[in-house]
Structures are given as C-alpha cells and as structure tokens.
Amino acid sequence: MNDHSEATSADTHEMASRIDTTRPHPARRYNYWLGGKDNFAADRASGDAIAAKFPGIRIGAQENRKFLRRAVTYLASEAGIEQFLDIGTGLPTADNTHEVAQRTAPQSKVVYVDNDPLVMVHARALLTSAEVGVTDYVEADLREPDKIMLEAARTLDFSQPVALMLVAVLHFIGDDDDPYGIVARLVDGLAPGSYLVISHATDEHLPEAVKAAFANMPDRPSFRDHEQVTRFFSGLQLVPPGVVSSVEWRVENEPGPRASVEDVATHCGVARKP
Amino acid sequence: MTTAEPGIGPSPESGAAGGPTVLRMLLGAQLRRLRESKGITRETAGWEIRASESKISRMELGRVSFKERDIVDLLTLYGVSDDAEREALLSLAREANAPNWWQRYTDVLPNWFQPFLGLEAAAELIRTYEVQFVPGLLQTRDYARAVLSLAPDNPSGEDVDRRVAVRLGRQQILTRPDAPALWAVVDEAVLRRPVGGTEAMRMQIEALIEASKLPNVTVQVIPFSAGGHSAAGGAFTILRFPDQGLPDVVYLEQITTALYLDKRDDVEAYAVAMSRLCVEAEPPARTVKILEGILRDL
Numbered sequence: 001m002n003d004h005s006e007a008t009s010a011d012t013h014e015m016a017s018r019i020d021t022t023r024p025h026p027a028r029r030y031n032y033w034l035g036g037k038d039n040f041a042a043d044r045a046s047g048d049a050i051a052a053k054f055p056g057i058r059i060g061a062q063e064n065r066k067f068l069r070r071a072v073t074y075l076a077s078e079a080g081i082e083q084f085l086d087i088g089t090g091l092p093t094a095d096n097t098h099e100v101a102q103r104t105a106p107q108s109k110v111v112y113v114d115n116d117p118l119v120m121v122h123a124r125a126l127l128t129s130a131e132v133g134v135t136d137y138v139e140a141d142l143r144e145p146d147k148i149m150l151e152a153a154r155t156l157d158f159s160q161p162v163a164l165m166l167v168a169v170l171h172f173i174g175d176d177d178d179p180y181g182i183v184a185r186l187v188d189g190l191a192p193g194s195y196l197v198i199s200h201a202t203d204e205h206l207p208e209a210v211k212a213a214f215a216n217m218p219d220r221p222s223f224r225d226h227e228q229v230t231r232f233f234s235g236l237q238l239v240p241p242g243v244v245s246s247v248e249w250r251v252e253n254e255p256g257p258r259a260s261v262e263d264v265a266t267h268c269g270v271a272r273k274p
Numbered sequence: 275m276t277t278a279e280p281g282i283g284p285s286p287e288s289g290a291a292g293g294p295t296v297l298r299m300l301l302g303a304q305l306r307r308l309r310e311s312k313g314i315t316r317e318t319a320g321w322e323i324r325a326s327e328s329k330i331s332r333m334e335l336g337r338v339s340f341k342e343r344d345i346v347d348l349l350t351l352y353g354v355s356d357d358a359e360r361e362a363l364l365s366l367a368r369e370a371n372a373p374n375w376w377q378r379y380t381d382v383l384p385n386w387f388q389p390f391l392g393l394e395a396a397a398e399l400i401r402t403y404e405v406q407f408v409p410g411l412l413q414t415r416d417y418a419r420a421v422l423s424l425a426p427d428n429p430s431g432e433d434v435d436r437r438v439a440v441r442l443g444r445q446q447i448l449t450r451p452d453a454p455a456l457w458a459v460v461d462e463a464v465l466r467r468p469v470g471g472t473e474a475m476r477m478q479i480e481a482l483i484e485a486s487k488l489p490n491v492t493v494q495v496i497p498f499s500a501g502g503h504s505a506a507g508g509a510f511t512i513l514r515f516p517d518q519g520l521p522d523v524v525y526l527e528q529i530t531t532a533l534y535l536d537k538r539d540d541v542e543a544y545a546v547a548m549s550r551l552c553v554e555a556e557p558p559a560r561t562v563k564i565l566e567g568i569l570r571d572l
Binding site (some may be wrong): 118 | 399455457459489490492494500514518521542545550551553557558559561
C-alpha cells in the first residue's frame with residue numbers, strides 16, 4: 001500500500017510514540033475539565049493541580065464551549081457563514097463546530113486543524129459530516145499559518161467568506177512566537193466578509209495569590225488582558241458586544257445560571273473583516 | 275471509579291444464565307457512586323423508594339431489576355437534575371429491563387457472550403481492533419456464516435443459521451436513529467484472508483466499502499507495511515456509554531469465555547493501545563482506496 005502512503009512507517013511509529021500518557025497533555029486535560037473520558041492519570045493530576053489554584057477552570061472550560069456554540073450559531077444563522085476554519089480543535093466533545101454549524105446550515109464546510117496526532121485521529125474518525133456537509137482535517141501547528149491556509153484550501157474557498165476560529169488556543173502561543181503576526185497572516189488570507197472568532201485566557205480578574213501561583217507554573221498559559229486580546233482584532237469590525245467575558249457574549253437567548261467573570265477568566269470576541 | 279470496586283463482568287456468583295446483566299451492574303455501580311458522592315446512606319435511599327436498605331444494596335450490585343419510578347426518585351434524591359444525564363441513566367435502565375431480541379437464540383449463544391449484546395446496544399461509541407476477522411457489526415451474511423461455521427463446538431448447520439441471525443440482528447444498531455459510532459481498526463491480514471472463499475470475500479470487501487461511507491462508521495486499515503504495531507495482545511473492543519459517570523468497558527473474547535474490564539487502569543491501558551493503533555493505521559480517508567486495491571488483488 002506504499003503507493004498511496006504519504007507517511008512512512010517510521011513516521012507513524014514516531015507519531016504513535018508521541019502519545020505519552022505519563023505526562024499531562026493539554027487536549028486531554030481540557031477533556032478532563034469538560035467531564036470527558038479521553039484522559040489519563042497524568043492529565044487528571046495536572047488538571048486537579050491547576051483546579052486547586054484556579055477553581056474556576058472547569059466552569060471556564062464549559063463556558064468556553066458554550067461561547068463556541070453561540071458564536072458558530074450566530075455566524076451560521078445571522079452572518080450567513082458556511083465555511084469554518086477551526087484551529088486548535090481539541091478532542092471531540094458535545095457540540096463540535098461542524099455539528100453546530102450544520103444544524104443551521106447543513107451544507108457548511110469545516111476544516112479542523114490541530115498539531116496533536118491523538119486529536120487528529122479522533123477528529124478524522126468522529127468529527128465527520130452527514131450528507132451535504134463537508135469536514136476535513138489538517139495536522140499543523142498554529143505557528144505555521146501558511147501551511148494551514150494552503151492545506152485548508154483543499155476544502156475551503158478562500159475567495160468566499162470564512163470564519164477563522166481561534167478558540168482557547170492563542171494563550172498557548174507565547175509572545176516570542178509572534179501571536180499577532182500569526183493572526184494577521186491568517187486574516188490576510190481571508191476574503192472580505194470573513195469573521196475572526198477568539199476566546200483567550202486572561203489573569204486580569206484573578207486574585208493576586210492565584211496570579212502568583214500561575215507565575216510559577218512551568219507551562220503556564222500566556223494570559224493576555226482586554227487590550228491585548230482586542231489588539232488581535234486590529235483592522236476588523238467587532239460584532240457587538242465587542243471583546244467581553246465568555247459569560248457576557250450574546251448570552252441573552254441562553255437560559256440558565258451563569259458563572260461569574262472572575263470564575264471563567266476568558267475574553268471573547270467575534271469580528272468581521274471589512 | 276477506584277480499583278477496589280468490584281468489576282462489572284459476570285462474576286462467579288452471577289455467571290448463571292438469566293443472572294444480572296452487565297447493564298444492570300453498570301447502572302447499579304453508577305447509582306452507588308452517585309449516592310456515595312452525596313454522603314447518603316443506603317437506609318435513607320431505601321426510605322426514599324419505600325424499600326429496605328438491602329434492596330438498595332441489591333440494586334447497586336445489579337442483582338434485581340429496576341423500576342423506572344425508583345430510579346427517578348433516587349436520581350432526584352442524589353441531586354441529578356440535568357435532564358440529559360437523567361435520561362441517559364433511565365434509558366440504560368429500560369435497556370437493562372427490556373426483553374432482549376436475542377432471547378430466542380440463547381440456546382446457541384454462550385452465557386459469557388450475552389452481556390456483550392446488551393452493552394453493544396447501549397453504547398454510543400464502539401471502538402474495535404481486529405486482527406483475524408472483519409468486525410462482527412460489518413460482516414456480510416456469507417462471511418459471517420463462514421466464520422461461525424469455524425466455531426470450536428462444531429455447530430450444526432441449523433445452529434450456524436441461528437448464530438448468523440444474531441450477528442446480522444446486532445447490525446441494526448448502526449442504522450437506528452440514535453446510532454452509535456463504530457470506529458474499527460483492522461489489520462491488513464483481515465482483508466487478505468479469503469474467509470468463505472473468494473466470492474464471499476469480494477462481497478465482504480464491497481460491503482466494507484459501503485459501510486465505511488456511513489457517517490457513523492470509520493474503518494482504518496493497518497497495512498503490512500506498517501511493520502510491528504502497538505497491540506501485541508490481539509483483538510479487543512472498547513465500549514463507551516452516553517452517561518458521563520459510566521466507565522468504558524473493554525471486551526476481550528477468548529475461546530471458552532470473555533473478559534469485561536471496567537477498572538480504570540485496565541481500560542486506560544487498552545485506550546492507549548487503541549489510540550496508538552489509530553495513529554499507526556492509514557487515515558480513514560484512504561480506506562476506500564485500500565479496499566479497492568485489495569478487491570483487485572483477489
């Protein structure tokens with residue numbers, strides 16, 4: 001079967017060995033916070049350690065998924081978007097991007113991008129479209145915007161509007177890796193009428209003691225404040241209510257008790273490319 | 275769940291035909307976890323459903339059938355208010371109580387296999403790895419007949435027919451409204467071994483091509499060219515259930531018995547092996563091409 005194998009056997013063995021369950025893994029840890037079953041002891045220990053410093057993390061993860069659901073629903077139903085580029089897919093959970101979009105617009109096309117082989121096999125097997133919709137998968141890192149745009153173009157028509165989704169992923173990109181340059185490069189490739197969706201962890205609302213605890217964490221996220229998150233939307237038109245907490249973004253039609261801004265510590269926004 | 279908890283497989287005391295199904299034990303174990311997490315005694319729980327402490331104990335061990343009203347009352351007592359979570363557990367109770375469609379075939383089905391039928395029907399995700407045969411849920415009639423004729427108990431032609439009927443009956447879960455996802459990894463050897471002869475194998479491969487186009491079915495092939503791979507232990511199946519509190523169950527079939535593993539350490543060891551296999555296997559998008567190539571070689 002070598003005639004249609006791009007990856008060599010040595011490559012796939014190397015990728016399989018990257019599934020290391022003895023060390024915490026961000027996507028599996030996030031799955032744990034969301035109450036999923038695709039996580040291991042090291043992920044749970046790390047997740048519990050973070051939750052001990054920042055008890056809002058579980059509710060923050062859940063509210064982040066609710067934001068994704070509301071944002072995609074808004075884009076599919078009110079903004080007429082039918083193409084989605086979802087970078088930092090994570091392990092499948094309830095209401096994945098294509099499910100939400102295709103519920104409103106069955107013909108929606110969604111490209112999932114992640115840099116993790118475990119996430120990619122789950123996405124290819126389980127994030128699949130029925131009938132008229134399309135889903136495709138790109139294994140790439142957010143730090144490789146050109147590769148992402150090139151490979152996503154197999155499925156997405158970049159001469160038409162696309163929603164670029166950077167949900168809970170930019171805080172894994174430190175300032176040294178030029179996050180603003182990466183986002184600008186991606187947005188450059190989008191047609192007018194496209195949208196940028198961001199959710200981003202922040203320590204703005206955290207008590208000093210919690211901030212201090214995070215400061216000593218070896219793989220701490222790159223928290224950014226309201227001004228820094230807003231700067232990702234430079235040159236774009238923010239959709240009301242602008243950059244706000246995940247518990248404040250267009251929640252009017254979603255009943256139920258709401259967590260506090262302090263609990264979720266997440267900035268969110270959706271903006272249109274003019 | 276802790277490793278100190280009893281496993282949910284058929285234990286010596288429950289091994290008799292008609293004993294508690296694994297489904298009842300799964301539901302019972304979950305009710306116990308919910309009760310204990312609220313620090314509620316068996317006595318209090320029993321009072322809530324007008325029953326004795328020992329009735330609760332028997333329910334939690336899966337030794338008695340469940341009344342829907344009792345489950346509703348217990349879930350309320352245990353503070354389970356989320357509708358989806360309540361419904362997942364209630365539908366499990368209904369499944370555990372329902373007369374099973376395979377009841378009239380029990381004479382040809384080993385006791386240790388019957389719980390699997392209930393678990394498979396209750397699962398939302400079925401992950402399976404096969405080294406020798408096409409996964410049962412994807413077998414054609416002729417292929418299934420050939421496989422089942424090979425059973426070590428030398429079944430009569432009539433018994434084979436009845437076992438084939440069960441195998442094909444199982445497949446209906448894949449097209450029901452809330453169908454589970456089936457994610458299968460098969461070794462290339464499965465596809466190269468002409469079980470039932472060349473013609474039966476051709477029809478089987480063609481059926482696999484069709485099945486792999488279903489949105490809820492994923493087939494990945496591990497080509498010979500991959501060399502050695504991660505699952506030295508042979509075929510296994512991992513079942514996942516809709517309720518968040520229920521553990522995954524690993525099913526391992528042997529010649530005279532089967533193992534049902536639900537202890538976290540066991541399940542996770544198999545989950546890691548399965549994940550590595552999925553990474554090593556060809557991606558699902560290549561499956562149809564691979565199967566068409568094998569058809570040409572037949």
